[in-house]
Amino acid sequence: MNKISLIVPCYNEEANIKPFYNAIMEIYTGGGGINDADLELMFVNDGSKDNTLQKIRALHEKDSRVKCVSFSRNFGKEAALFAGIRNVTGDCTVLLDADLQHPPFVLVEMYKKWKEGYEVVEGVKSNRGKEGLFHKLFTKVFYGMISKAVGMDMKNSSDYKLLDKKVVAELAKLKERNTFFRxxxxWVGFKKTTVYYEVAERANGTSKWSTKSLIKYAINNVICFSYAPLHIVTAVGCVFTIIGIGVAVDALISFFTGKAASGFPTLVCITLIGFGGVMVCLGIIGVYIAQIYDEVKGRPQYIIGEKIE
Incomplete structure (x- = not known):
């Protein structure tokens, strides 16, 4: 018999644990298409400060299929996803959020696609739900950059996906600390297909993602998965070189034709713009160096404080 594992990252989701479990069990026991497989429900508690772990432990006491990897502190969603990947045992694995914004019934269609022979089933958003104008614009720019970096359209991609055990095994081998799972x-390849879903409203609570955390998340992911910012540095350097040559030529022409002016304001502006460009370039390079520094230290991506098995 096949075994399907669910990886569910959780951070302060105490109000959603039981509704999520009920929604999964309703699909699993209702003859919806996945009840021909054994079930493993792997919660990953990402250092929650509320009663999330206690809620998971209570479910485990009633249902041994419920398991949990609990971090010693908050390490972030990326770490939670990879902790789940390294601890599940299913023939296929579905990753989805505990807040029910990833509709659980879609995993039935994913499972059917897997049985047809697909090894990666991507959940693609047919809409992005309720998002602010700034968030939508920022997301469009970010995923446009990432799509060019990986050579595939990721503009409506999500962490909601099914992976064959072969794919899970390859991802589990990755040793990098700064990861971008999506x-x-x-990147890993394998035979892919997509299913579409509408982002649902959160069952309870509010999003844990602030604007600041989203910007930080985006910058880290662009840096760890793309060389585009370094190419931007090169382009900026070329632009300022061209400007400098143009100004030098203009100054020489003015000097030899007797039209040279004091030019102090122009000189100040050019100096400030050039200095600002240099600082921006150094900042981008500095972020890459910081990423390298994080990796060479060799610290673990996460620390497990407790396992419920």
């Missing part, structure tokens, strides 16, 4: 699932 792009890595494209």
């Amino acid at each position: 792009a890595l699932s494209f």
